[in-house]
Amino acid sequence: MTNIIDLNIKEKVYKNKKTQLSILNNFNLKVNAGEKIAIVGESGVGKSSLLNIIGLLDIDYNGEYTLLGSQTNNLHANELAQWRNQKIGFVLQESALINSLTIEDNIKLPLLYAGSGKFFFKEEDFENVINAIAIKPILKKKPLECSGGERSRAVFARGVIMKPQIILSDEPTASLDVENRERIVNLLFKMNKEFNTTIITVTHDLEMANRHDRVIHLERSR
Amino acid sequence: MKIFKFFITKIFLRKAILSISIILLLFMANYTTFIATRSILSTFQGYQEIKCMNQEGIYIANLDPDSDVDIDAIGENGTQIVYDYLNNNFNYAFYIDGFMVSLPNIDDMEISLSYMNEEYYELNQFELSQGTDLDFDYQFDKDKEIPILIGKGLSKTYPVGSTIKIEDPVLEQPITLIVQGVLKQNAYHYNFYDLNLKKYYNFSIFLPVNAEFIKNANIDLQLNGLMDIVILQTTKEKTVDLSEVMQDNLGLKFNFFSQEENFDYFNEYYLYSLIIMSITTLILLVIITCLSIWNALVSIRLMLRDFTINLLVGLSYSKLRKIFYSYFGILFFINLIVIFSITAYNRYEYWLRKDATLATYGFFGLIGMDWFALLVVFLSDIIIGKIIVENMLRKIKKIPISLGVLQ
Numbered sequence: 001m002t003n004i005i006d007l008n009i010k011e012k013v014y015k016n017k018k019t020q021l022s023i024l025n026n027f028n029l030k031v032n033a034g035e036k037i038a039i040v041g042e043s044g045v046g047k048s049s050l051l052n053i054i055g056l057l058d059i060d061y062n063g064e065y066t067l068l069g070s071q072t073n074n075l076h077a078n079e080l081a082q083w084r085n086q087k088i089g090f091v092l093q094e095s096a097l098i099n100s101l102t103i104e105d106n107i108k109l110p111l112l113y114a115g116s117g118k119f120f121f122k123e124e125d126f127e128n129v130i131n132a133i134a135i136k137p138i139l140k141k142k143p144l145e146c147s148g149g150e151r152s153r154a155v156f157a158r159g160v161i162m163k164p165q166i167i168l169s170d171e172p173t174a175s176l177d178v179e180n181r182e183r184i185v186n187l188l189f190k191m192n193k194e195f196n197t198t199i200i201t202v203t204h205d206l207e208m209a210n211r212h213d214r215v216i217h218l219e220r221s222r
Numbered sequence: 223m224k225i226f227k228f229f230i231t232k233i234f235l236r237k238a239i240l241s242i243s244i245i246l247l248l249f250m251a252n253y254t255t256f257i258a259t260r261s262i263l264s265t266f267q268g269y270q271e272i273k274c275m276n277q278e279g280i281y282i283a284n285l286d287p288d289s290d291v292d293i294d295a296i297g298e299n300g301t302q303i304v305y306d307y308l309n310n311n312f313n314y315a316f317y318i319d320g321f322m323v324s325l326p327n328i329d330d331m332e333i334s335l336s337y338m339n340e341e342y343y344e345l346n347q348f349e350l351s352q353g354t355d356l357d358f359d360y361q362f363d364k365d366k367e368i369p370i371l372i373g374k375g376l377s378k379t380y381p382v383g384s385t386i387k388i389e390d391p392v393l394e395q396p397i398t399l400i401v402q403g404v405l406k407q408n409a410y411h412y413n414f415y416d417l418n419l420k421k422y423y424n425f426s427i428f429l430p431v432n433a434e435f436i437k438n439a440n441i442d443l444q445l446n447g448l449m450d451i452v453i454l455q456t457t458k459e460k461t462v463d464l465s466e467v468m469q470d471n472l473g474l475k476f477n478f479f480s481q482e483e484n485f486d487y488f489n490e491y492y493l494y495s496l497i498i499m500s501i502t503t504l505i506l507l508v509i510i511t512c513l514s515i516w517n518a519l520v521s522i523r524l525m526l527r528d529f530t531i532n533l534l535v536g537l538s539y540s541k542l543r544k545i546f547y548s549y550f551g552i553l554f555f556i557n558l559i560v561i562f563s564i565t566a567y568n569r570y571e572y573w574l575r576k577d578a579t580l581a582t583y584g585f586f587g588l589i590g591m592d593w594f595a596l597l598v599v600f601l602s603d604i605i606i607g608k609i610i611v612e613n614m615l616r617k618i619k620k621i622p623i624s625l626g627v628l629q
Contacts, residue, residue: 057534078538085536098528100236112225113536158535 004165004198005031005054009063012049023049024061029216033165034196036189038209041218047202048170050218054200055088055168056080068165085113089164089197091172091188094151097143097158103150104139107157114162129157133187149180156187166198167191173208185211225537229545230552233528240521244514245553248606251510252557255602256565258503259595261418262496267591268412268420269492274345276488281453281461281478282414289475293445300471301444302437307467308451309433311460315342315452316431318443319411319421321391322578327379331425331578336411337392337443339431341454346411348428353382353403362434367400371428374583377404386427392443393435399427407583408590414450425578445472453478511606515613522617529618539619546611554603558596565592 009027013020023046031037039047052058053065056072059080065072068087075083090096097106108126130136133153138146143154152172159167169188173181185208191197201212209215235241275282285291308314319336327333340358350371357369372380380386386399405423413419429435436444448468453461461478468476479487522529529542566587572580582589588596 055534078540081533081536081538081541084534090534096527096531098232098531100528101232105232109532110535112228113532113541 002033003030004033004068005029006066007054007063008065009050009053009061011063012046012053012058012061023220024053024218027063029054031198031200033198034192035214036192036199036212037201038212038215039200039202039218040204040206040209040215042220045218045220047218051168051170051200051202054166055090056084081113085110086162087165089159089162089167091156091159091167091169091184093171093174094148094155094176096155097151099143102140102142103135103146103154106143106154107139107161109158110162125163126161129161132190133157133183148175149177149183152176152180152184153187156184160187160191160197163195164197166200169199169201171203172201173203173205181208225541226545226548230549233525234521234549237521237524240517240524244517244521245556247510247514247517248550248553248603249557249560251507251514251606252554252561252599252603254503254506254510255599256561256595258499259598260591262499263591263594264420265418265492265496265499267410268418269488269496271346271412272414272488274347275452276484279455279457280484281456281458281480282484283448283451283453284477284479285449286475286477290473292473296441296445296472296474298441298444300473301441301448303471304448304468305433305436305444307464312456312464313341313454315339315345315454316436316447317342317450317452318447319426321442323388323391325376325386325388327376327425329375329378329425329573329576329581331375331576331581333376334421334423334426334578335391335429336423336426337429337431337435337439337447342452343428343430345452345454348409349406350403351406352377353401355403356428356430357402358430358432360430360432362432362438367398368429369402370399370430371403371405372401373405373409373422373424373426374407375424375578375581376427377401392439394440399429421579422582424581424583448472448476507602507606511609514606515610518610518614519617522614526618526621530621539615542618543611543615546614547607550607550611554600554607558599558603561599562586562588562596 007027007029009024011022011026012024013022015021027050029050039050041047049058053061054067056067056075059073059075067083072080072083084090097103098109101109107130111126130139133156135150135153135157138150138154143151146154156172159169167188172188173184176184188199188201189211192199199212201208203209316339317336318338319334321335321337322332323335325333340356343356343358348371351374353371356371360366360369362368367385370386380401382401382404384401386401387396388399389395390397405426405428407424409423410420411423413421436447453464458478458480465476465478468474529537533539533542569582569584569587569589569592572582584590585593
């Protein structure tokens, strides 16, 4: 199995004028390609912070991070943005859409940053994705004209449109009913099975967490 | 380009009120800068022109505001006595304009006649584009040609060497003029008492005036010529005597202000105006820039989700910076085009109205002063744009891109 994530965090500190909060102290994580990992823990332990670090959204921490064989700490902001665009997919809650864009524009947003020409090459992939998650009828609608389930599927489609090697999902089913929750989870696992995509999910839902290969419990630093 | 187009059409313009308000604020900032720069520059030009009068021994006539004026009671004998006294005792600069005549020309403009004597002409150092300087030593004879200078606009119809026949309004008889030279394009003259007001000579004729000409002219020229007459190389005591002669023969009380008095007046009045204008503009600009920054930061707050999602899927801060600079660059460019168009149209309107004293020539309709003011606007845009964009980016960077922002 290929190791694609090797993360060693000594400390992540949040500071404001009055207080200082230290989380993820001496946290180490190794993830293999194609692994499904769930991260659980009570609110405030640093689940989303961990996802921000893994997803290259946050580089302000004390530690080292090797992703897909490359040391990320020294990457330029432009390179980080490119990696977020092409190697990592974010599957978030249904609210993570731009309301002024149509569902189609929201899904195609990563293609905008993929560089010239790629838009056309990905058109077929786009068709495949929207057919797989059955959202063709809502493509021209705005997010606020869609149901929560439809929006969740749109967020999912945007996260996978670039065929990323890693999918980071943060409470993707938190506001969904059982039927839609199952749909999203199945789509995630289908990506994992078909493309050997690594899945890292932050969730409060222990039942969902237990369907992953590995469950990591985060606890408050003592 | 694709990303920039996306941001313009799908993000910025979707918040119409914010976009319109920032456009209006920036336009106000630009237009204020443009108008103020032009006014300051114009006043400064006027000040420079008048400065040539601020020399030792120069006194400028000024009708006392308390003087009783009974024009009808003034006769040609009275004015002639004053001029005889002037000719015998002083060197003086004589200038009068505003006499309009109809003269066929390509642009169909009414023509303004300006009468000046040699001293005035030398004091003002008019620049010519063609021909030679005015000759003041001609023998006045109604059958002989009078050498003249003309404005650039008239030179198309009347090149150097051509003759013009007019019914002279001050001589009240037909005279023949011969074009001796052409004034430089957009030559101008400021009003002594309002340095922001000037007349252009593009459709003017400069007639050289000597003692004999004045003697033959009607009372309009003789009397009005005394109103702003400039006495050269003289003393305060002599001007007091002159004032008495004028009072006795015309019934009008004139004051003559010295170089120091004029200089103090100009400095106190016009420099003070320039300073006030500059400070007011600067304060206005600071207020408008602050409002623009506030507006931009409100926009950021309202569009935070949109920016975060874009940063999540591949947008970088450096690309975002380029997008912001391009966006404000376009807004400023549109403003410059609008200001350019308004100014060019205003200039063109003078031609439509056949306003001979304000019609000007310029590059795309704008004269040098307008272009300079546009350059100042452009430079102020660079500063304002940098302040706004860097503040916007600082605000965005302060909020970490995180999944938390979206939940």
